[in-house]
Amino acid sequence: MSFTPVHETPEWKALEAHHRELRDVHLRDLFAQSPDRGERFAAEGAGVYLDYSKNRITEKTLELLFALARARRLEERRDAMFAGEHINVTEDRAVLHTALRLPRDASLVVDGVDVVKEVHAVLDRMAAFADAVRSGTWTGHTGKRIRNVINVGIGGSDLGPAMAYDALRHYSDRSLHFGFISNVDGTDFAETVRGLDPAETLFIISSKTFGTLETLTNAHSARDWVVGALGSEEAVAKHFVAVSTNAERVRAFGIDTANMFEFWDWVGGRYSYPSAIGLSLMVAIGPEQFRDMLAGFHAMDEHFRTAPLERNLPVIMGLIGLWYNDFFGAETVAVLPYDQYLDRFSAYLQQLDMESDGKHVDLEGRQVQVQTGPIVWGQPGTNGQHAFYQLIHQGTKLIPCDFIGFLQTLNPVGDHHDLLTANLFAQTEALAFGRDAQEPYRVTKGNQPSNTILCERLEPRTLGALVALYEHKVFTQGTIWGINSFDQWGVELGKELAQRIIPELQAEEEPQLAHDSSTNALIRRYRAARARARAAGR
Numbered sequence: 001m002s003f004t005p006v007h008e009t010p011e012w013k014a015l016e017a018h019h020r021e022l023r024d025v026h027l028r029d030l031f032a033q034s035p036d037r038g039e040r041f042a043a044e045g046a047g048v049y050l051d052y053s054k055n056r057i058t059e060k061t062l063e064l065l066f067a068l069a070r071a072r073r074l075e076e077r078r079d080a081m082f083a084g085e086h087i088n089v090t091e092d093r094a095v096l097h098t099a100l101r102l103p104r105d106a107s108l109v110v111d112g113v114d115v116v117k118e119v120h121a122v123l124d125r126m127a128a129f130a131d132a133v134r135s136g137t138w139t140g141h142t143g144k145r146i147r148n149v150i151n152v153g154i155g156g157s158d159l160g161p162a163m164a165y166d167a168l169r170h171y172s173d174r175s176l177h178f179g180f181i182s183n184v185d186g187t188d189f190a191e192t193v194r195g196l197d198p199a200e201t202l203f204i205i206s207s208k209t210f211g212t213l214e215t216l217t218n219a220h221s222a223r224d225w226v227v228g229a230l231g232s233e234e235a236v237a238k239h240f241v242a243v244s245t246n247a248e249r250v251r252a253f254g255i256d257t258a259n260m261f262e263f264w265d266w267v268g269g270r271y272s273y274p275s276a277i278g279l280s281l282m283v284a285i286g287p288e289q290f291r292d293m294l295a296g297f298h299a300m301d302e303h304f305r306t307a308p309l310e311r312n313l314p315v316i317m318g319l320i321g322l323w324y325n326d327f328f329g330a331e332t333v334a335v336l337p338y339d340q341y342l343d344r345f346s347a348y349l350q351q352l353d354m355e356s357d358g359k360h361v362d363l364e365g366r367q368v369q370v371q372t373g374p375i376v377w378g379q380p381g382t383n384g385q386h387a388f389y390q391l392i393h394q395g396t397k398l399i400p401c402d403f404i405g406f407l408q409t410l411n412p413v414g415d416h417h418d419l420l421t422a423n424l425f426a427q428t429e430a431l432a433f434g435r436d437a438q439e440p441y442r443v444t445k446g447n448q449p450s451n452t453i454l455c456e457r458l459e460p461r462t463l464g465a466l467v468a469l470y471e472h473k474v475f476t477q478g479t480i481w482g483i484n485s486f487d488q489w490g491v492e493l494g495k496e497l498a499q500r501i502i503p504e505l506q507a508e509e510e511p512q513l514a515h516d517s518s519t520n521a522l523i524r525r526y527r528a529a530r531a532r533a534r535a536a537g538r
């Protein structure tokens with residue numbers, strides 16, 4: 001089936017013409033023209049309230065954007081994803097992270113298998129394991145209780161559990177310590193295990209492929225650390241479990257597959273933390289809270305699947321984001337959560353969005369003629385206000401922002417929460433409307449657009465809904481651009497590149513270097529330093 005590149009569609013052209021009319025209109029005027037805009041341009045679903053009124057849009061913009069979404073068959077593509085069709089065409093795979101959060105009594109048969117049964121069988125095994133660690137019935141090799149749980153993984157096998165552990169720390173068992181090792185830099189390993197007792201430490205080796213250099217290197221160092229301290233290879237059975245799709249490699253590493261938690265090739269790495277990749281999180285917050293989180297994901301999945309486009313939060317956010325990305329030329333999006341627990345949320349979204357929609361060819365292999373995925377960045381407020389917000393207020397770039405806030409705090413301390421929330425609201429107001437002044441350097445022009453996302457409290461359910469909101473926002477945009485949001489060949493390339501240089505750094509004999517002159521010189525410099533360190537006994 002061939003489809004028209006998006007920039008050639010009449011809907012795209014209509015948006016280009018509309019942009020010419022609207023590009024210089026100020027949010028001040030839009031609000032003055034329709035004073036009830038703040039209530040009208042708002043939508044709610046799955047416990048999430050979205051105020052999108054402070055965007056440079058009119059009713060007509062939305063009409064044209066929804067028409068574009070329909071012309072790109074967004075609803076059909078969405079249904080194909082939920083049904084398990086192989087929409088990840090370059091890897092010939094279904095894309096079914098939504099099946100990870102289906103309730104137990106649901107059924108979804110994909111390629112002849114009821115995946116819901118498999119999902120819940122693994123969730124039950126995870127729950128039994130998590131309970132055993134939390135209650136102390138799972139002990140280490142020497143009989144000591146497990147006190148430290150360390151997830152070893154990278155990218156999609158790290159960012160999700162690490163972000164969610166931080167986000168839901170309020171609900172975690174405080175008698176357990178959690179750590180996350182991802183970087184192949186030995187410092188990450190050394191600093192994470194520093195001061196821990198190997199006899200009380202459990203490693204969860206998380207890798208979809210179980211072939212990733214960083215994770216296997218860290219896993220081997222962890223094994224040496226445990227076996228070295230406890231004096232027996234048998235310790236591995238009590239101190240290592242694996243999360244993977246590849247049982248053979250797990251066995252080859254020396255982990256009994258009885259201690260392996262499975263997931264499936266239809267779960268992309270960056271979409272995998274509601275699967276067994278979230279095992280460390282489940283140990284932290286317990287199976288019940290983990291299931292609540294899955295229910296939050298599912299509520300947003302259902303909202304996305306069933307709400308009309310005009311009231312569909314991920315669709316609205318996706319379309320408005322695309323409006324800035326493709327018509328206003330905005331290069332980045334700032335995600336600014338006003339909650340310290342969401343410290344790593346922007347970093348998590350960075351991977352989700354940039355790895356999914358950072359693509360230059362469409363589903364038919366043609367070069368895309370429009371801008372695809374944005375650069376995503378951000379930090380919790382109010383910290384960012386004292387750092388980079390200056391550029392958003394008075395710089396020369398257009399930076400659409402997503403502000404995320406909570407109506408109730410989990411840590412009522414004095415009037416901190418009122419102050420935090422006042423800052424959030426004030427920033428969206430100042431960005432939109434700006435401030436006039438006599439002196440040019442004091443002027444803030446305003447007209448910087450933002451979404452405000454409000455939820456009641458940061459609960460496991462809320463986090464699930466928020467993550468699913470962004471997952472489907474990314475899907476909406478990828479569908480309109482006509483790209484595959486679910487492969488990552490650039491990451492695969494990165495996994496291969498270092499393989500050639502590793503032996504060149506390590507060889508005893510001076511290797512024949514055949515890179516460019518810059519890379520050759522860097523390698524020689526490193527080798528010389530390595531030789532000096534060895535000679536000095538370091």
Ligand code: G6Q
Pocket residue numbers: 154155156157206207208209210211212215268269270271355488491
């Ligand atoms: C995610 C990416 C990537 C991946 C890591 C880890 O979508 O593909 O971040 O998650 O490279 O891969 P493994 O889980 O296979 O070790």
